[in-house]
Amino acid sequence: MRHRCRVPELGRPADQRKALLRALATELLRNGQIKTTKTRAKAVRKEVEGIITLAKDGSLASRRRALGYIYDKALVHAIFEQAQERYGSRNGGYTRIMRTVSRRGDNSDMAIIELV
Numbered sequence: 720m721r722h723r724c725r726v727p728e729l730g731r732p733a734d735q736r737k738a739l740l741r742a743l744a745t746e747l748l749r750n751g752q753i754k755t756t757k758t759r760a761k762a763v764r765k766e767v768e769g770i771i772t773l774a775k776d777g778s779l780a781s782r783r784r785a786l787g788y789i790y791d792k793a794l795v796h797a798i799f800e801q802a803q804e805r806y807g808s809r810n811g812g813y814t815r816i817m818r819t820v821s822r823r824g825d826n827s828d829m830a831i832i833e834l835v
Contacts, residue, residue, distance in 0.1 A: 752833030760832040774802030
């Protein structure tokens with residue numbers, strides 16, 4: 720039973736799921752927006768908003784936690800420099816998910832997730 724287990728499994732084992740979410744979060748922070756399935760977008764939203772919250776804090780411990788999750792070291796430094804001025808007045812809600820047309824091959828719900 721998976722009652723009350725709120726982790727989206729995405730049809731993958733735990734190690735593949737974590738690697739997928741890390742890769743999606745890295746690309747979202749690098750490019751500003753990505754196109755993916757709606758379920759993956761909702762799963763990666765939690766990860767990205769946590770990283771931005773760490774960047775707003777700006778402490779050394781927060782920077783090390785972010786470096787342990789995001790693949791690109793230079794990207795983490797850039798996020799930590801920009802986060803306070805870009806998101807300083809916001810209390811969460813750093814991403815936006817917009818639904819798009821369904822995927823042609825399997826009719827999966829697609830979405831664009833972008834940084835606000």
